Amino acid sequence: MHRLLLCCLVLPVWIFAQNPKVKPTFSVRIIVTDSLSGLPLEKASLRLNRHKDIHLTDAQGVAVFDSLTSGRQFIQCTFVGYHAHEQFIRISPGQTIIIRMCEESLHLHAFELTDQTGKPMTDLTLQNKSILEFSRIQKRMGQNLGDLLKPLNGVTLLNTGPTLSKPVIRGLHSNRIIMLNNGVKQEGQQWGAEHGPEIDPFTINRLELIRGASSVEFGPEALGGVIKLSSRPFRTKAGMGGFVTGTLLSNNRQGGLSALLEGSPLKLPSFRWNMQGTIRKAGDAQTPGYVISNTGFEELDGNAGAEMNYRKLTLTGRMSVFNARLGIMRAAHIGNTTDLLRAMQASQPLYMKPFTYAIANPYQLVWHEVQSLQLRYVLNSRHALNLFTSRQLNERQEFDLGVSWNTSSGATDKPAYDLVLKTYQSELTWEHRISKSWSGKSGAGLSYQSNVTGGTQSPIIPNFIAQSMHAFLIEKYARGRFQAEAGIRADYREQTAYFRNKSNSIIRDYRSFQSSTLIAGSRYQLSSQTGIYASASSGWRPPSMNELYSHGLHNGAAAFEIGDSNLLREKNLNLEIGIKHQTNKWFIEGSFYRNMIYDYIYLYPSLQPTITLRGTFPTFQFTQTDALLQGIELHGAYNVTSHLIFGIKANYLHASELHTREPLIFIPANRISGDLNYHHAGTKVFQNLFFETEGIYVAHQFRYPVGVDYLPPPSAYFLLNVNAGFEIPVKQDAISVSFGIQNLLNRSYRDYMNRFRYFTDETGINFMLRFMIPFQILTVKN
């Protein structure tokens, strides 16, 4: 433990040269060694900010810098497989400096506080989580963000047509889960089922899924879980480079291209920056039999970031813009229930055109920008402070078909709905390690949000201003085979909605919510191969604005929805137990969860239909009950040979109203999938060859409330996907290429979780080509 600590402490040792000759030039000798073995490291690269060259160490781990002037120097040392070492030093003539480098596989980064198990202390929760790293993300890139999330066990998608999708974790979605993008809680109009996350999929370098309530760490709304996305870490090597990555998809003839440029100036090694631009364009998606008209999209995104170190301070700033125009399937835009029944009886959509890239009404125009600033101060190896602030602006414009009798009035050029949501968040956290066994994190924060509505139709949600504050504390205890954690958090939120009544005078509606949440969990390692864990956590969320105030026809759903401004907050209790077993041959993980949601908000059919000039509509009212979602998730893998892995995933979810035991509506069907992965080191030119094939069986959802939905859930389906790829090494980088086929059997099927399943089949066969070409513009040689 002590050695580990020492090594991560970035400790230079000052030794005076044995025979200090008086030299005409001023020089310094630097020795680079492994922190644990003390053995010299050859060809480690060393930079000093006041010196123009980069030096490599010799076989003895020694490099000499001469013609130096005395004074402060920023020293940077990098070596493959080791953490980069950076430090300010004061150099005096003839000095020898020893740098002890920490090996990546053995230690965590010096700037990250670690606990006894070697895990970063910020990584507190013991809850069930899955991680997708960049190499896997690269291979999964497809239609949209959803394609990256789908392979995670417990995640399914809620779709609106073929291209709009949002994640569902253990049956919960929208305002019941949280998406964190580079530490910023994504704030769009996420209450809407047809509002997908506004995130450029090409920026995702790492994806982490935390299942179960995580409200203590991430705040309200994390009832189902949290999806954490992070973009590429900043470049630490001096120079400039980047990559170009792209995807081509056959089904909707989609092309996506993204370029990233990153660097760290030679003269200013403590400064790093990167920027990335993405363009994507797609036409109409196609089922095996027909074109799903007006489902194309176009997207133009950009982001930039910079990081600066000064002694123990790190300042990180990022900004990003997401900008998309998304076509909404024309045939799903229906006038009334008669149209809906007619559309459902038809074997294919009633509005079909030949394939086109053109996007006509109805469509969505989405703009999302984020600016964030993080100031991190590492006091010592035991304490670190973080100040994180961010601003988000989300503008969503939805364009309707307009009225059929007056297309020249320009009604279709003006959005029917125009929502501008601004969010400011700020949080101060303190990561600490009290002793060898105790570590924790505490913090407090504030947030402010405002929403402004516009458009030619009366808004679905009102204008509002919401403010909230919170404070939390999580402590973790780890000793030997045992780990435990406990946390507490208090939240206070107040919001005022502003809307107009029939006589156009302004009505204000003030609501406040407060809640405290708790988490407790533990993990015990039975043997080196088997561990068990159990956790109990609570969470909550305030009712969303549409649940409180919506009053109107839901486009495409042919339903009249009425909010209730007296709804209470939802609160949950999530219990989970699991086991993980890992040997050289086997990997098995199983978990059981039981998520009870009190005052669960849902749409209840009202007996009184709404009569309008467009016809009579079934009417739904937001109301509350207690719900129980429980399920089992299994994941197994078996190494058949060193090249071949067989994997299996299954999940079962049972959701019902707690008292009547009636099934809940729109709960994803149970599914099982099996995959076969073949890997080979490859030849000199083609390396890291892989071939994966995956079969997914989605069962029929037989548990649904009868007589509420227009159609019963569709039947079960089976899909087969394949994926293959290789890498071509070029200097120190590698070009990677992969090729995939989704829905290889070209099956026609419908999914229960697609809101447009009344109108169309899912997409048919889809050939995909992905590539990534790294490049170096400026590299520094010795």
Next chain:
Amino acid sequence: MKNYSTRTLKYLGLASAFLLIYGCRKNDADPTIPPITNTQEQITTAIFNGFSELNPADSSKHFSCTWEDTDGAGGSLPQIDTLKLDSGLRYTVMLLLLDKTKTPWDTISHEIEERKNTHQFFYTPDNSIVDKLAVYITDFDDNNPPLPVGLQLTFDTRNQAGYTPPALGNLRVVLSHYDGIPKSTAPSPDTDLDIVFPVQLH
């Protein structure tokens, strides 16, 4: 190599300035003052105006019958008149559609008349009066061959066989529009109007 840092910084500065300008949209509307929604055109009112063909001057056989919902979907219940007709007559009828949320009122039926080639009304008396009230469309569009429109009608109540008035029933009025598909005599998948008038035959 020498100018590397300055060059980098220059480009970086330029790029971030661009992103800042592009990335920070100005939007300073006050959330505490919600906008007054100037809703797009909608049909709030449908009126049948008719007279007896036998004697157009006989004002006792004139009728005007209204289906109205001026506050849009939901809200207060629509006002629905009963269509009261004398049996044994032929009526000449015009359908008038209005948007009363606009000042002055917008006459939607004129706009539909202008776009008659892509619109059609369908009139369906229910089973209890289907043999007692016949509805004929008397105006046609410019398609070849011409197809019915439905703003001008004839109500025929002369078939009195098999019943003694009064009779009660419903008349359903549907306005279809044809967007991207050719107009035909079958209703389209897009409905603009779908209302039901109670009918009384004396």
